[in-house]
Amino acid sequence: MTDRSLDMLIDEIVLGLAEPADVARVEAMAADDPDIAARLDRARARFAPLDDTADELELPEDFWARVERDLDGADSLADTPAEARAPAEVIDLSGVRRAMTRWRGAAIGGLAAALLLAVSLGWTLMNPAQPAVIAVLLNEQGEAVALVESRPDNTTRVTLLEQADVPPDRVMQVWTKPEDDGPPVSLGLLARGLSDTLTIEGLPAPHAQQLYEITVEPEGGSPTNLPTGPILGKGLAKAPVI
Amino acid sequence: MTECDRREDTGQPFMDHAALLKSCAGGDRLALQKLMDAEGGRMLGVARRMLRRDDLAQDAVQEALVLVWRKAHQFDAQRGSAKGWIYTILRNRCLTLLRSEDREVATSPERLSASEDAQVIDTAFDRLADTTDLRRCLEGLDVQTRRAILSSYVLGHSHGEIAGRMEAPLGSVKSWVRRGLLKLRECLS
Incomplete structure (x- = not known):
């Protein structure tokens, strides 16, 4: 991308005109490149005076109580010392489906769908072998954090959409449940902390509604071979319409 | 106080x-x-x-x-x-x-009220302090381009919504907003 077209894209992101996939891409670039981050910040600062032109409205009286209620459980992992965290427990994934509905799936649906289309199209064009299923993994706030594309042989491409807050002595582990009522199975580790392609043998071909999730585990992966750590993101797969 | x-x-x-x-x-x-x-x-x-x-x-x-x-x-x-x-x-x-x-x-209906939208973005523009560079540079754009840029930032309108309002083809609106942004960036930097 030329500098000039990148600056244009940055301006469009600041205005809210860019596609979600472009926003994710530029934000990922900014995370790695202080120069791009600075250009993004400068562009935002140029338009920021418009925020001050909005009316100052009155918040409802109980507003702080509403916010505070949401903070419970939202405390940032990055700021909790590892030893202060609850001891690792095996997570019961049976509640995940119920939880998904609470996780503002609907509110985020548009963005997730757009991301899914844009990113999967990119991958599909570059890779003749098409994925059997695609899942957008959402975090607790309903933000898309990863895109999972899995082929019939369970070769699974995991594209991170947000820089994950993983402590240095921990690793991201990718899981799926090949059978809805069966145990979760590890697809592998994102040992480099980056997007990666994982391969595994002996699993049935992935199907729609199959659960995928990424958890934070001790170095080398979960000691129990079941997810034990906090969930970074999870989502149910869909078969792409091709 | x-x-x-x-x-x-x-x-x-x-x-x-x-x-x-x-x-x-x-x-x-x-x-x-x-x-x-x-x-x-x-x-x-x-x-x-x-x-x-x-x-x-x-x-x-x-x-x-x-x-x-x-x-x-x-x-x-x-x-x-x-x-x-x-x-x-x-x-x-x-x-x-x-x-x-x-x-x-x-x-x-509230989303379709073009006159209300125009009022909101005009108010936003009017409230920008005279001394700000953003105001000075926005003044240098033609009215339609200025409104398109303001309605995306202030109202959150998409290219498609802007095109609908302007009754113009989507592609033209995109390149037209880009020209405005380029001019704005040159003026502001």
């Missing part, structure tokens, strides 16, 4: 938003409450301008504050203004809600 008065008197922020974000990152809920007290009303105004519905605007501000809390440790004071960082989070929430509600919102 209230703290708000003092802010207007001096033209300086009466609170150190960056320090409050740092306290949020350290788990101090009072710091988040202070940020809400300082910016919540304006945040609601920004959200209301984009979402046009009080309930959605309140949801957006609530979610944005929770995100501010969660992401506070990511804020880097070296990189830019704390206030700008907070409003970026808010605007992103609003845009997400707006795009996901598109099918419902686009057909609601």
Whole structure:
């Protein structure tokens, strides 16, 4: 991308005109490149005076109580010392489906769908072998954090959409449940902390509604071979319409 | 004299938003409450301008504050203004809600009131202080381009919505907004 077209894209992101996939891409670039981050910040600062032109409205009286209620459980992992965290427990994934509905799936649906289309199209064009299923993994706030594309042989491409807050002595582990009522199975580790392609043998071909999730585990992966750590993101797969 | 008065008197922020974000990152809920007290009303105004519905605007501000809390440790004071960082989070929430509600919102009468939209963006433009570079540079654009750029930032309109309002082909609107942005960037830098 030329500098000039990148600056244009940055301006469009600041205005809210860019596609979600472009926003994710530029934000990922900014995370790695202080120069791009600075250009993004400068562009935002140029338009920021418009925020001050909005009316100052009155918040409802109980507003702080509403916010505070949401903070419970939202405390940032990055700021909790590892030893202060609850001891690792095996997570019961049976509640995940119920939880998904609470996780503002609907509110985020548009963005997730757009991301899914844009990113999967990119991958599909570059890779003749098409994925059997695609899942957008959402975090607790309903933000898309990863895109999972899995082929019939369970070769699974995991594209991170947000820089994950993983402590240095921990690793991201990718899981799926090949059978809805069966145990979760590890697809592998994102040992480099980056997007990666994982391969595994002996699993049935992935199907729609199959659960995928990424958890934070001790170095080398979960000691129990079941997810034990906090969930970074999870989502149910869909078969792409091709 | 209230703290708000003092802010207007001096033209300086009466609170150190960056320090409050740092306290949020350290788990101090009072710091988040202070940020809400300082910016919540304006945040609601920004959200209301984009979402046009009080309930959605309140949801957006609530979610944005929770995100501010969660992401506070990511804020880097070296990189830019704390206030700008907070409003970026808010605007992103609003845009997400707006795009996901598109099918419902686009057909609601309040969304279709072009005259009301024009009034909102004209007010935003008028309220920009005469001395700001943004105002000076926006004045250098032709009226239609200025309105298109303002309606994307202020109202959260997409290219498609702008094209609908202007009754112009989508491709033309895109290149036309780009020309305006280029001119604006040259003027502002």
